[in-house]
Amino acid sequence: MTVNKIHTPHLSEAVHRELERSILDGSLPGGEKLPTEHALAERYAVSRSVVREAVARLKAEGMVEARQGSGTYVAKQPRVLSFKQQAEAMPELKQVLELRRIVEVAVAGLAAERRSEADIKAIRASLTAMDAALAAGDSGAAADDAFHEAIAAAAKNPYLQRVVNFVSAQFSEVRRLTWEPADYPNLPLRAQDEHHKLFEAIIACDVEVAQRYAASHLDGVGSRLHALTGKAAGRKKR
């Protein structure tokens, strides 16, 4: 039994995605009434059941609210959106980075304060994996992910962990590019140096130094993001 098997696309998922896109791109603004189930079923050439299931998903996400006899309305101010949805709605990495910096600097300090031997072991393993990737000219993006996750786990606060995991996920593309050896030969080296210093501070239970290196590392991420953005734009013109 493998729960993670790739599932096939279904109509209800496709309709859900389409409606979600319409809401997020502003075609269907907050408070607006969705077309009736009957109309949506016609538009997408599916049965009403499929539409209802797609709408049930939107309800679960708090994106719409249905009133029996009246219609289904886009939530006026979706209060509780998942981070995933927010990222899709607002792909502003610099703003994510700001959140990331605030949280990960604090997390680094807490990790230095609360880390166990097991935490150290996990962080070291990811660091070692990154070193190996560097030496082999491979991508260490996955190990880089694991590094940040391990530090967040060392902070011993699941809420902080989730925020870190979320912001980390938004940066997975940047991280992947950063680790492309052919494209940016020096970037992983610099980031890895910062990783090592952060790790030493966490081992040493030095809260302030850990925070300082985390801040420096995140600032480095910021400037690398800037560099990547510029270079990616340049490539697009070609």
Next chain:
Amino acid sequence: MTVNKIHTPHLSEAVHRELERSILDGSLPGGEKLPTEHALAERYAVSRSVVREAVARLKAEGMVEARQGSGTYVAKQPRVLSFKQQAEAMPELKQVLELRRIVEVAVAGLAAERRSEADIKAIRASLTAMDAALAAGDSGAAADDAFHEAIAAAAKNPYLQRVVNFVSAQFSEVRRLTWEPADYPNLPLRAQDEHHKLFEAIIACDVEVAQRYAASHLDGVGSRLHALTGKAAGRKKR
């Protein structure tokens, strides 16, 4: 047209809630197979459509994954849960408070740095509403909510705003208790004093002072939480 009208309970929502509870309380652990739609329909004495809609909601939340021909399984490691779901899974307010403190202190500084006249106006309105509630012996909980939201808006970062809104929502019960005049006559006064000082710092664009007052206020929230927890436990025994 009022989008925020309280909606009537529906079967699909009740089944969704039940299943969600089973998953969150561990009765249905990660990777486990849900009963079949047919079985669930029998158990809850509803039609299969109702079950399907409830399950569609769970799918949207990433809590389950369905495999046609096999069954529906609890997600092994829900990676992207909404903050709401996380709160329900981990009702540890002290840990939420830690996240809250980290983020709201930073947000206070950013608000002092970035606030516009409109932001000031909004913050002042909520502060005024809290003053009025105090004078009238009413609950200022809603205005208290608005106060924190307005400050988060002044930080001009939607991600931070969402985190603040989320952690604020987790504290709505504490806030409500804090504003119960009969129960804790001095608590709102002390919190309001802190609100005013924070506001003055934001007006003055004084980042450090704003952060200091925010930190102090959040520490106050922490000790009030401790007091409320103790008192609430005491009341339960009676």
Next chain:
DNA sequence: GTTGTCTGATTGTCTGACAACTTGCTAATC
């Protein structure tokens, strides 16, 4: 042990019907 086929089980979709609820229009009343 591996591959192919078949069967039964389960989810996904469709259709039609009726219940429950909302909204707007019209008639009656003041």
Next chain:
DNA sequence: GATTAGCAAGTTGTCAGACAATCAGACAAC
């Protein structure tokens, strides 16, 4: 003219049954 009550039409919520699509396990053949 303003207000209220009743009703029809429209819309969502639920039910039931049928069939399509997919999966997992059993068993046979190699």
